[in-house]
Amino acid sequence: MKPRKLIVTAVAAGILVVWSFPVLWALLTSFKTERDVLAYPPKLIFTPTLASYADVLFGSASVLPNLGSSLVVASLATALAMLIAIPAAYALARLEFPAKRGTGFYVLATQMLPPVGLIIPYYLVMQKLAVLDTYAGLIVIYLTFSLPFAIWLLVSYFEDIPREMEEAALLDRASRLRALWHVILPQVRGGIAVTAIFVFLNAWNEFLFAVVLGGNRVRTVTVAMFNFISVEQTLWAKLAAGAVLAMAPVILLGLLAQRHIVKGLTVGAVKGGGRR
Amino acid sequence: MSAAGTVRLEGIVKRHGAVTVLHGIDLAIAAGEFFALLGPSGSGKTTTLRILAGLEPHDAGRVIQDGVDVTYREPGDRDVAMVFQSYALYPHMSVYENIAFPLRMVGTPTPELDLAVREAAMKVHIDHLLARKPGQLSGGQQQRCALARAIVRKPKLFLLDEPLSNLDAKLRLETRVELRKLQRALGVTTVYVTHDQEEAMTIADRIAVFIEGRIVQIGTPNDVFEKPASIVVAAFIGSPPMNLLPGMIVRGRLTIGELDCVLDRDGLGDGAVTVGLRPGALSFASDGIPGRVELVEDLGDSSIVNVEVGDQRVKVRTQHRPGVREGEAVHLHFDATALHLFDRDSGARL
Numbered sequence: 001m002k003p004r005k006l007i008v009t010a011v012a013a014g015i016l017v018v019w020s021f022p023v024l025w026a027l028l029t030s031f032k033t034e035r036d037v038l039a040y041p042p043k044l045i046f047t048p049t050l051a052s053y054a055d056v057l058f059g060s061a062s063v064l065p066n067l068g069s070s071l072v073v074a075s076l077a078t079a080l081a082m083l084i085a086i087p088a089a090y091a092l093a094r095l096e097f098p099a100k101r102g103t104g105f106y107v108l109a110t111q112m113l114p115p116v117g118l119i120i121p122y123y124l125v126m127q128k129l130a131v132l133d134t135y136a137g138l139i140v141i142y143l144t145f146s147l148p149f150a151i152w153l154l155v156s157y158f159e160d161i162p163r164e165m166e167e168a169a170l171l172d173r174a175s176r177l178r179a180l181w182h183v184i185l186p187q188v189r190g191g192i193a194v195t196a197i198f199v200f201l202n203a204w205n206e207f208l209f210a211v212v213l214g215g216n217r218v219r220t221v222t223v224a225m226f227n228f229i230s231v232e233q234t235l236w237a238k239l240a241a242g243a244v245l246a247m248a249p250v251i252l253l254g255l256l257a258q259r260h261i262v263k264g265l266t267v268g269a270v271k272g273g274g275r276r
Numbered sequence: 277m278s279a280a281g282t283v284r285l286e287g288i289v290k291r292h293g294a295v296t297v298l299h300g301i302d303l304a305i306a307a308g309e310f311f312a313l314l315g316p317s318g319s320g321k322t323t324t325l326r327i328l329a330g331l332e333p334h335d336a337g338r339v340i341q342d343g344v345d346v347t348y349r350e351p352g353d354r355d356v357a358m359v360f361q362s363y364a365l366y367p368h369m370s371v372y373e374n375i376a377f378p379l380r381m382v383g384t385p386t387p388e389l390d391l392a393v394r395e396a397a398m399k400v401h402i403d404h405l406l407a408r409k410p411g412q413l414s415g416g417q418q419q420r421c422a423l424a425r426a427i428v429r430k431p432k433l434f435l436l437d438e439p440l441s442n443l444d445a446k447l448r449l450e451t452r453v454e455l456r457k458l459q460r461a462l463g464v465t466t467v468y469v470t471h472d473q474e475e476a477m478t479i480a481d482r483i484a485v486f487i488e489g490r491i492v493q494i495g496t497p498n499d500v501f502e503k504p505a506s507i508v509v510a511a512f513i514g515s516p517p518m519n520l521l522p523g524m525i526v527r528g529r530l531t532i533g534e535l536d537c538v539l540d541r542d543g544l545g546d547g548a549v550t551v552g553l554r555p556g557a558l559s560f561a562s563d564g565i566p567g568r569v570e571l572v573e574d575l576g577d578s579s580i581v582n583v584e585v586g587d588q589r590v591k592v593r594t595q596h597r598p599g600v601r602e603g604e605a606v607h608l609h610f611d612a613t614a615l616h617l618f619d620r621d622s623g624a625r626l
Contacts, residue, residue: 162362162364164360164362164364165364165366167329167331167351167358167360167364168358168360168364168366168425169366169377169381170331170350170351170352171329171331171351171352171356171357171358172352172357172377172378172381172425172429173352173353173378173381173382174352174377174381175352178381182366182377183366186366186368187366187367187368
C-alpha cells in the first residue's frame, strides 16, 4: 500500500471508530442488566440478556406504540412533503413567474431560523387551533422544515434534466403536467427517493418539537426513550434497547439507499453547478 | 404532397433584456420546401426556429401557418415536429416508446400506433432497434430515433436544429443525403438550422442567411453563392470563402493593386469598391494580379494555393496539382464575369 493510501485508510478507520462508538455502546449496553451497566470498571465480558428488550417491547414501558407513532408521523410528513415539494421544485426549476427569485429565497430563508426560536410561537398557535399533541399538528410542524429542504434538494435534480427534454414532450402534444409525469419524473426517480429518505430520517429523529408540541397522546419513540431518564435514576439498559430499536429502521434504510444518498449529496457538484 | 404547410414570419423581434437578438425577421416558406436557416453561431437562427415552434416567446411580430396566425398558440397546438441538436430522446423509454410517445399523447389506438411506429422506424432503418434504450444506441442511431419520433405523426412542419452536428464527418455526409430523400418522400415543409454553409447549399431548396439577428439574403443555394447580396454573405459562403480585395473604379476602369482593367459593366460610378473573387474563379497565367505563392495546401483531388498579394492573402483553388512552387512569383488571372463588386462603405452588392 502506498503511504498516502495508508494515511487515508488510517484516518478513515479513526473516524469510523469515533463515529460508531456511541452506536456500539448502545448495542452492548442494551444486552446488559442494569447492574452490569453500572459496574466499575465497565464490563466488556458479561452474560448477555434480552431482558431489556423484553421490557422495552412488551413491558409496562413498551415503546412499540411509540414506534408506531413515529412511523405515522414520519411517513405522513414524508408523503405530504413530497406531494407538495415535487410540483414546487419543478416550478422553481422551470417556470417563469413573478417574484420567482424572491420565492426561492424565502423558501430557503425559513431554513436559516433556529428551530428552538420557533417553539413558543408554534406552541401558542397550535394551542389556539387546538392541534397541540395531535398527529395533524405535529405533521404540519414537521412540514415547515422538511418542505424547504425537500424543495431545494429537488430543484437541483430538476435542473439537471435538459430543458429540451420537456420541450420535445410539449411539441409532441403533451400537456405540461403530462410532460412532468411521463418524461421528467421518471428521470428524477433517484432524486425523489433520496429526498424522501432524508425527509423521513429528519422526521423520525426529531425530538425537540415532538417533546414540546406532542408528548402525551402523540408520543414518538424519541420522546418515549427520554422517559427512561428520570430524576431518581436512569435506566441505561432500557434506554439503550429503546435506542437500538429506534435506530434499526433508519440504519437499515440508510444502508439500503447508501449508493443513492451519496449520489444525492454530490448532485450538481460536478457538472453544471446544480442549485442556483 | 400536401398543399398545407406554408409558413410566414412577419417582423419577428426578440430581445433578451437590453440586447436585441432578432431585428424584425420576415420570411415566407412555401409548402413542401426544404428551407435552411444558415448563419454563424449567435446569429439568431436557432432562436427563429424556436419561435416557429412556439418554444420561445418573442417581443413583436407574427407567426403564420397556412394563413392562420399561430403566434399565441402553444407548441403542441401547432402541428410541428422538431429534432433537437441533442436529440432530446427520453432516456427511460425504449426506442419504440420514444417513437410512440407523440401518438400516445393524442390517444392513438394501439393497433394503429404500432403500425405507425414500425413504419416510421423502417423509414429511418432502425426497426431492428426498437427494444433498446437510447443509451444503448450509437450517435447516428439516436439521431434516426429522433427523426422517427418526429415523422411518426406526420406533422405539417418539420423543424431540424443542427441535426447532423453531433455526427462524425462520414456519417454526416451520408445522413445529409438520406435526410433530403426522406423529406422529398414525405413532402413535409422543413426548416433546417445549420452553421455549415456546405450543408445548407447541398440540402436546401432555399437558404436564409442570418448575420447578427438579421436576414441578409434569401435565395436558392445558387443565388446565394453566385450573387451574394453583400460582403458579409460573400465572406460567409463558400469554402474557402470569397477573396475580398480593395479596388477603385475610375471612369469605367477598375484598378486592383497594380492591375488595371476595363469594366464591361455600365452604370457604375467612380469610387472605392471591394472586389470579390471566388478561389475557384482564379487561375495562374502570364498576366493578371501579381503576387507570390506563400503556401500550397494539397487536398488530394484539388489544391488551395495561398498567394500573397500586397499585404493580403488570396486563396486560389485549382483542380489539379497547381504547377507553382512556394515562393514563386505568379499572376492571378480571372474572367471578368466572375467579378463581384461591393460598395466599400455599405458592403452592398453593386
